[in-house]
Amino acid sequence: MATAVETLAPPATQSGIWSWITTIDHKRIGALYAITGFIFFLVGGVEALLIRAQLAVPNGDVIDPELFNQLFGVHALTMIFLAVMPMGAGFFNYMIPLMIGARDVAFPRLNALSYWIFLGGALLLTSSFIFGGAPDAGWFAYAPLTSEQFSPGRNMDFYVLGILMLGVSSMAAALNFAVTIINMRAPGMSLLRMPVFVWMTLIISALLILALPPLTVALLQLLFDRHYETSFLSPGGGGDPLLWQHLFWVFGHPEVYILILPAMGIVSETLPVFSRKPLFGYSAIVFSGMAIAFLGWAVWSHHMYTTGLGPVQKSIFAGTTMTIGVPTGIKIFNWLATMYGGSIRFTTSMYFAVAFIALFTIGGISGVMHASPPIDTQQQDTYWIVAHIHYVLVGGALMGIFSGIYYWFPKMTGRFLGEGLGQVHFWLMFIGINLTFFPMHFLGTAGMPRRIYTYDSGMGWDFWNMVATIGALVIGVSLLVFIANFFRAMGQKPTAPNNPWDAATLEWATTSPPPEHDFDLIPIVRGRDPLWFDRDHGHAPAAAPDSAVHIHLPPPSYYPMMMAVGVLLLAVGPMTHLVLTAFGAVVIAYSVWGWALEPTD
Amino acid sequence: MAQASAVEHHPTSTGTDNRKLLWWIFLGSECLFFGSLLATYLIFKGSLAIPPFPTDRIVDAAALVGVSDAAREACHSIGNNLFECEGILDVPVTSQSTFVLLMSSVTMVLAVYGAQNNRLKMMKLWLLATMLLGLAFLGYQVFEFTTFGNEGLNLSSNQFGASFFMLTGFHGTHVAVGVLYLGSLLFASFRRSGLGPEAGFHIESAGLYWHFVDVVWIVLFTVLYLIPA
Numbered sequence: 001m002a003t004a005v006e007t008l009a010p011p012a013t014q015s016g017i018w019s020w021i022t023t024i025d026h027k028r029i030g031a032l033y034a035i036t037g038f039i040f041f042l043v044g045g046v047e048a049l050l051i052r053a054q055l056a057v058p059n060g061d062v063i064d065p066e067l068f069n070q071l072f073g074v075h076a077l078t079m080i081f082l083a084v085m086p087m088g089a090g091f092f093n094y095m096i097p098l099m100i101g102a103r104d105v106a107f108p109r110l111n112a113l114s115y116w117i118f119l120g121g122a123l124l125l126t127s128s129f130i131f132g133g134a135p136d137a138g139w140f141a142y143a144p145l146t147s148e149q150f151s152p153g154r155n156m157d158f159y160v161l162g163i164l165m166l167g168v169s170s171m172a173a174a175l176n177f178a179v180t181i182i183n184m185r186a187p188g189m190s191l192l193r194m195p196v197f198v199w200m201t202l203i204i205s206a207l208l209i210l211a212l213p214p215l216t217v218a219l220l221q222l223l224f225d226r227h228y229e230t231s232f233l234s235p236g237g238g239g240d241p242l243l244w245q246h247l248f249w250v251f252g253h254p255e256v257y258i259l260i261l262p263a264m265g266i267v268s269e270t271l272p273v274f275s276r277k278p279l280f281g282y283s284a285i286v287f288s289g290m291a292i293a294f295l296g297w298a299v300w301s302h303h304m305y306t307t308g309l310g311p312v313q314k315s316i317f318a319g320t321t322m323t324i325g326v327p328t329g330i331k332i333f334n335w336l337a338t339m340y341g342g343s344i345r346f347t348t349s350m351y352f353a354v355a356f357i358a359l360f361t362i363g364g365i366s367g368v369m370h371a372s373p374p375i376d377t378q379q380q381d382t383y384w385i386v387a388h389i390h391y392v393l394v395g396g397a398l399m400g401i402f403s404g405i406y407y408w409f410p411k412m413t414g415r416f417l418g419e420g421l422g423q424v425h426f427w428l429m430f431i432g433i434n435l436t437f438f439p440m441h442f443l444g445t446a447g448m449p450r451r452i453y454t455y456d457s458g459m460g461w462d463f464w465n466m467v468a469t470i471g472a473l474v475i476g477v478s479l480l481v482f483i484a485n486f487f488r489a490m491g492q493k494p495t496a497p498n499n500p501w502d503a504a505t506l507e508w509a510t511t512s513p514p515p516e517h518d519f520d521l522i523p524i525v526r527g528r529d530p531l532w533f534d535r536d537h538g539h540a541p542a543a544a545p546d547s548a549v550h551i552h553l554p555p556p557s558y559y560p561m562m563m564a565v566g567v568l569l570l571a572v573g574p575m576t577h578l579v580l581t582a583f584g585a586v587v588i589a590y591s592v593w594g595w596a597l598e599p600t601d
Numbered sequence: 602m603a604q605a606s607a608v609e610h611h612p613t614s615t616g617t618d619n620r621k622l623l624w625w626i627f628l629g630s631e632c633l634f635f636g637s638l639l640a641t642y643l644i645f646k647g648s649l650a651i652p653p654f655p656t657d658r659i660v661d662a663a664a665l666v667g668v669s670d671a672a673r674e675a676c677h678s679i680g681n682n683l684f685e686c687e688g689i690l691d692v693p694v695t696s697q698s699t700f701v702l703l704m705s706s707v708t709m710v711l712a713v714y715g716a717q718n719n720r721l722k723m724m725k726l727w728l729l730a731t732m733l734l735g736l737a738f739l740g741y742q743v744f745e746f747t748t749f750g751n752e753g754l755n756l757s758s759n760q761f762g763a764s765f766f767m768l769t770g771f772h773g774t775h776v777a778v779g780v781l782y783l784g785s786l787l788f789a790s791f792r793r794s795g796l797g798p799e800a801g802f803h804i805e806s807a808g809l810y811w812h813f814v815d816v817v818w819i820v821l822f823t824v825l826y827l828i829p830a
């Protein structure tokens with residue numbers, strides 16, 4: 001039978017477009033994730049600005065209601081799935097192997113596959129604007145509004161298939177990082193010596209691995225309802241619309257932590273470095289992270305207080321939801337204690353980290369308020385909720401991500417983002433966030449509903465809506481400053497030393513940017529803050545091996561990208577013609593075969 | 602499915618092979634996938650209003666309005682405006698297919714034994730046997746689905762049909778993927794280099810997946826067929 005099977009020879013060069021398409025280097029994949037995520041963040045930002053332009057004045061007519069509904073839903077989907085999660089994934093990819101002292105992730109080609117499937121899903125979801133209309137039922141897509149009967153267009157098909165693809169991508173990434181963190185740590189790096197960012201990544205991976213299956217099942221039910229005549233979710237055919245809500249929020253609440261834990265991990269790295277003090281209460285922060293991940297499973301029905309749950313269920317979910325505030329509070333006090341008595345350096349990264357604590361606390365407090373069913377019943381579907389999620393996700397997740405960007409930029413590029421422009425960026429953004437989202441608390445308590453595309457004058461909503469729109473513009477300007485800062489920095493010569501911030505974790509033990517094989521010698525870990533431990537105990541860095549040493553790296557591969565194309569075809573099929581699905585399956589089978597036989601040595 | 606990396610040749614932090622750890626975690630995730638499908642099935646099972654039903658059930662005439670002819674045929678009047686509807690599940694036939702799938706786990710164990718002890722002929726033989734048993738199980742499932750279809754059960758007949766076909770259909774898909782997986786290993790083992798130095802590992806990983814799919818079926822068979830209404 002077959003004696004030899006040809007596999008595609010990877011390109012020989014290290015530059016050019018094909019080297020990026022076939023790369024399996026975690027640093028390049030991290031950069032791809034981060035840049036793609038940032039571009040989609042700008043897309044989501046433009047969507048938000050259109051929404052704010054429409055709502056700036058009463059009876060605005062900037063956009064029509066249909067487009068408003070689409071923008072409203074896709075803004076959320078873009079920011080959650082295409083911007084914040086991938087920017088987090090960019091940091092995981094780039095930093096996790098470096099921080100645990102490994103040369104790559106456990107499965108480099110699987111890592112590339114995650115990225116390409118993510119890109120396919122992102123393009124599929126966003127292309128809906130061109131091909132007949134974007135998803136227009138909110139990011140949670142409550143049944144039965146999403147049924148064939150009430151959403152006859154393709155809008156919700158783009159939602160189902162796009163999110164399914166993004167789920168596959170996240171699942172592959174989560175499996176990969178779980179294995180990498182559990183199995184690939186450098187000698188001496190026990191679990192309780194891992195940097196908090198690594199811990200948070202492990203917890204996020206666990207959350208994704210367990211939360212994505214219920215979402216997948218819900219999406220499949222919706223897909224079957226729309227195209228294959230089942231009625232899981234439509235009451236007309238005997239289905240139960242609340243089934244969707246349960247399955248969706250069993251995913252959706254852990255998803256909130258999937259979005260915020262990367263930022264918590266990042267500030268747990270930057271606060272100690274810029275306070276020149278080890279993290280206060282390391283174990284408490286790690287274990288409260290685990291407690292959050294555990295309790296995160298027992299709170300989903302707090303999104304469903306108004307669906308007619310009984311008093312017992314409401315009390316239980318109110319109790320668990322208030323309990324989950326405790327580990328969050330523990331973290332906040334530990335971060336404050338880390339800064340207390342430290343000799344603080346106010347770099348831009350530190351500004352963002354401190355602002356993270358302040359703004360996230362505001363979002364956390366408004367969150368605990370609607371843990372209480374009677375209060376939530378009043379707040380449900382008002383702008384109060386919009387204010388809460390944006391303090392958590394913009395004031396929290398995004399500020400954390402920017403703290404990480406300013407902190408790790410020299411490691412990733414060898415260059416520094418300008419501190420002057422950085423300060424301008426920070427203050428504009430900080431002011432913009434509070435101008436945009438704080439007034440939404442007032443609008444919410446004044447009864448402004450969440451998803452209306454316009455409103456009449458005389459409701460008492462005019463002034464604060466105008467303020468919020470101005471604030472959104474300020475945030476937009478701050479991002480332009482950041483982009484200018486980025487290009488200015490990239491135009492400079494790389495001058496960054498290995499460890500410009502005098503930080504403690506292993507990624508700073510190698511050059512900036514790191515060589516392709518990350519470390520000439522795999523580092524040995526002797527304490528929780530390895531570089532500080534070695535500095536204080538007089539351990540000199542191990543001598544680099546002579547340059548003749550060749551470190552063997554697996555070759556690049558075409559198959560991840562090819563398989564992602566197959567997955568995209570598979571997904572497009574139900575919307576167009578099932579022939580495409582069959583063709584996609586063939587492409588996937590071919591890629592699996594080539595993947596398995598491709599030499600990796 | 603070999604997946605090597607620059608560090609693979611070094612011992613891992615836990616001593617477990619990366620690929621094996623990946624399999625275990627992935628199967629944990631699969632548990633939640635089937636768990637969600639099974640939960641959906643059980644939620645609707647309690648509130649079924651119209652036939653076909655999984656097991657015998659007495660309903661009043663209103664439940665038969667608008668039901669397909671095939672489904673109505675299974676319901677006989679017992680007077681008083683009541684009808685007794687015969688359950689659709691055929692436990693004896695599905696017990697046979699369950700037995701077939703259980704036996705495939707035995708042959709899989711033998712194939713792994715052969716691969717790990719370098720008895721390649723034995724490995725190939727039992728791999729083939731496992732595939733054939735898997736195909737037989739799929740044959741039973743095709744037969745069952747067709748029979749149920751003729752008796753009026755389909756995706757749109759009622760919530761039982763929708764959740765039953767989705768749940769067992771996705772399980773069948775997993776079996777089919779397993780058959781393809783074993784088939785490609787068998788095919789590759791006929792190359793001059795065979796499955797390479799890690800043959801034992803590859804067959805063992807495939808076995809892990811295969812046993813998992815079997816265990817899921819044991820749970821489904823128990824909950825869907827053996828536990829009465």
Ligand SMILES: [Cu+2]
Nearest residue numbers: 253256300303
């Ligand atoms: Cu929640």
